[in-house]
Amino acid sequence: MATIAILGYGTVGSGVLEVLRRNAASIERRAGQPVTVKYICDIRDFSSHPDAALFVNNIDVILSDPEVTAVVETIGGLKPAYFYVKSALESGRHVVTSNKELVATHGAELLAIARRRGVCFLFEASVGGGTPIITPMHQCMAANVISEIAGIVNGTTNFMLTKMARENMDFGAALKLAQSLGYAETIDPSADVDGIDAQRKISILASLAFGRHFFPQNVPTRGIRDVSVKDIALAARQGAAVRLIAWARRGDDGSVALAVEPMLIPRENQLAGVEDVFNAVLVKGDMLGDVVFYGKGAGKLPTASAVVADVIDALKNGVKIHDSLFWQESAPIEGLYGDSTPADHYVRLENATEAVAKDLFGQQIEMLDTSDGEAVFTLRGVTSGRLAELCAKARAAGVRVGNTLKWMAE
Amino acid sequence: MATIAILGYGTVGSGVLEVLRRNAASIERRAGQPVTVKYICDIRDFSSHPDAALFVNNIDVILSDPEVTAVVETIGGLKPAYFYVKSALESGRHVVTSNKELVATHGAELLAIARRRGVCFLFEASVGGGTPIITPMHQCMAANVISEIAGIVNGTTNFMLTKMARENMDFGAALKLAQSLGYAETIDPSADVDGIDAQRKISILASLAFGRHFFPQNVPTRGIRDVSVKDIALAARQGAAVRLIAWARRGDDGSVALAVEPMLIPRENQLAGVEDVFNAVLVKGDMLGDVVFYGKGAGKLPTASAVVADVIDALKNGVKIHDSLFWQESAPIEGLYGDSTPADHYVRLENATEAVAKDLFGQQIEMLDTSDGEAVFTLRGVTSGRLAELCAKARAAGVRVGNTLKWMAE
Incomplete structure (x- = not known):
């Protein structure tokens, strides 16, 4: 016994x-x-x-x-x-x-x-x-070198994003509903909605996959507070869903990038179909390719x-x-694990014409929408740093940047 | 060493x-x-x-x-x-x-x-x-009693069904393409298209989940040869995908049912989004609920x-x-593990009006389509046995039954 x-x-x-x-x-x-x-x-x-x-x-x-x-x-x-x-x-x-x-x-x-x-x-x-994630990662994928992890690891925010998409509910109403169902804390819901819970989880997964300790405070983290119903609806029209993604990636040179951020996920990606309080983690192994582990993220x-x-x-x-199932001790770094890889970004300007948008962000942007006086477009192949510069330039010109969201690569 | x-x-x-x-x-x-x-x-x-x-x-x-x-x-x-x-x-x-x-x-x-x-x-x-399936099932789900497994476990047929849906390709053309890509055997593709490969895999998963040996020859098995482009298109219009599903279920009374059959999967189900040569297995645990393991089904x-x-x-x-990771020896049974649970079925009659269909299958059928002189409908809550009787009655009345497909329960 x-x-x-x-x-x-x-x-x-x-x-x-x-x-x-x-x-x-x-x-x-x-x-x-x-x-x-x-x-x-x-x-x-x-x-x-x-x-x-x-x-x-x-x-x-x-x-x-x-x-x-x-x-x-x-x-x-x-x-x-x-x-x-x-x-x-x-x-x-x-x-x-x-x-x-x-x-x-x-x-x-x-x-x-x-x-x-x-x-x-x-x-x-x-x-x-x-949901089994850690054991399959370290045991069943033991013959693989893992290069990338991307997951929906917070059920509360995924529930809220699902409600916002399906029922046109705004962030505040979705949060209230999540709180009334006991999914989010009533007094301070920030562990969920500001991505802190997801930040901890991706730190654990990255530590396991890459063999040394990654600290939550070094993970660039953005929650879902600034995701609007409009962003979600525009994404849906492009065949994409907005999901809070916790990701970690190791480059061939050994460099590691981590982040928690809301992203646009094309419908063909398995993560786009993950709804309500479910979680799913995609792991990329060098021999195995992509595998996904999916299940209910919480509950007694x-x-x-x-x-x-x-x-x-x-x-x-x-x-x-x-x-x-082991990783080396390490010290927190100064600053954050930045992401210097170019990616496609969705950009919504609240008060701009197509001409102004192209003037500010380049003639090659792909317009998605110009209704309500807004200019919504995809800007391909820019780093987060470059995007921030362009947004700063736009703001300096009196343009309000409604939101920017990274596209998950297909 | x-x-x-x-x-x-x-x-x-x-x-x-x-x-x-x-x-x-x-x-x-x-x-x-x-x-x-x-x-x-x-x-x-x-x-x-x-x-x-x-x-x-x-x-x-x-x-x-x-x-x-x-x-x-x-x-x-x-x-x-x-x-x-x-x-x-x-x-x-x-x-x-x-x-x-x-x-x-x-x-x-x-x-x-x-x-x-x-x-x-x-x-x-x-x-x-x-894709890790067996290890997570017996190890990570060790605190669960497993009641049900349903999976897409044959990449070749899933590739063919995906091509048929996306490119309107008929069965023969999809098979030729699968053969030319090396996914299906050139001389005798029946291990894949007739469900024999899936039959073996569900036997293994059921044996592991339920603790005694289940033999492939006792699994009622139907492949994808009679799935037409029309069935797939009609399913899509109902928000469903046709997938070859290998499933096993244990009732509260200990009875076990297994089958391999093409089914209609509502789009909300994680299995509906599994495309190309990918595999996915859904496992239901009494404590855990549904989990899904997803990945590339084959390849060197x-x-x-x-x-x-x-x-x-x-x-x-x-x-x-x-x-x-163990199960008891047992002997093959006489016959098959039949399924006596009522389910919803899609039925396509090739030469029937709505009135004839209702006359044969009951007034409560839900019509899906009546173009091209066909009557396509959903019949809810009937056993496979009862459905077979009704189809026999229809055939006796001179009606050609184009196809029947079980709906996966939501």
Whole structure:
């Protein structure tokens, strides 16, 4: 019998207990032994909970019990999760977490401690909720060198963009709806709408794919606040969808670029068809080409089932399998991982004629729309830096730049 | 250093050698040791090949060399692959194969031998080419009970259906194009177009998901020969795509249904957007909901890279991880795994008015088209058996049934 502890009895933590109980028989068969929760650590009062006997409010009880071989961390945030996870690993326990902030901030250090102590540190649920992404990336694609990742990794913003497209709902109304459904935080929704959640997730995926730690604060990040219903409708008329994309790319020279930004996705791309709260991550391997992993990005039971799969994995295999799930420690860089690759951009000028637009952005721009006194066009093959210069020039000439969005390459 | 042998130097076998050489550094890092090919077994003459020194034409040379710890089988078919693989497993070697016919026919027996001998029998490349499907299914979804699988698992027919839809090409022309591109066999293309390849793959996936061996010969199978350009165009007008779907479903009562059949897929379904030679498999877990794995279904390097990932896995972990990659032996059933679940069906009658159609199939049918003297409609909530009765009745009344296609449930 394997004895485990759960740290944090919120949505995911309570889901882990539920999954372990509901699928106990098949989990026992796969883990080769029954998996029992002996402790749940939570500072809140659960004295009237049916499982009250399991609750403790001090992690030392867990760490001093030699029966506990694996710890599940579902507290979220850095305090006290970081200290708890570090202590559990140092004490020789496997740790499984769903905490993306923790992995994005301290992943390399925690992986190094796990390796040194001969235990697992696993975090499939930190990206894509329950959708398998991290394991297929490091295990099934082990014979590939990964050059690019591009994903829809935040279900809340994808839900909002879907509503904006389907029901002509503006950003504010879509946000209110997402909040009322519990998808976005009521007090401060910025983790979702400003791309912070996606920034953490792409940091994790890039670290895994490229072998060294990439820090969230170095990822150029733009959320969906300035995406308008008009942008989405114009995109649809061009056969494209607007999606918040977290991407990372490694050039042949070893240079790495990362970003989180809303982009125009041509309909033929698998990512364009990802709607509602679903997530999808496209990974490009040098041997394999493109693969896409798609599934529901969040939710109590999906996320909990990914945590439990990692627990099974840790109990069965110990550290041996996970040598490939590792990346080197590194220091944050000054500034951001900029993108100097030329790309096509959608540009919407709020008060300009076609002639003015061509005068400012060049005769070769491809006009998409000139209704309502706006000039909307595609500008091909420019870097983000060059685009910023052109927009600054336009503003200096009294033109309001409504929005610019990068086209995803086909 | 790990020493391996490759059996069969065809497309996939030569790809395995190429992947191992091209990505030698990263493969060594992940496997924890260099991986070297010592033998290639092929009965053909490779005496002028640059690697002529590696070739042997007798498997005994390989099986009597204690340095060889893993064998890759990429011969295909049952003879001599079955005997070779069995001998290699019996002799205590890990075996990795891309051979779907072998796994679909003898998988349970070979898994049992591998378990008894404490070695791995791995076959990620047998379904979906290089796309990770089998490993995520048994490992990442370990905390789920799988109730349903539905996939596009044959790239050749998907390519043909895509061409028929996009370019109005008829079946014969699409087949010729697929043959000229090397996607379909020139002499007998029936493995692809009659669904035999898909039948083997769904047998493997169902065996893995439901825990006992399902034999290809028990899977009701229909290919794409009778899908016309007209059916595809009518489907498109209904916002649906025609796709060859291999599916398996387990009811709450434990009953299992499997089939390979062309179906109408509503555009909102992720499978509808899968085009060209791509594959995609949708798996439904009780905790996780739907996940989809998408990628290029075949090709030398993609498939070879999946084989190599399995080799790395076997060398690193031995048999421990693979207790969950197992199913029980069983006997073929008499007859087929029928589907008694009511579903919506598209029906095209070649010589009937709306009134005649309603008279034969019921007043509640939903007419889709009545041009060219045909009556095309959707009939909701009937079993395949009931539909067959109704079609027989129509034929008896002198009406030609152009085609019937099941709608995939939304």
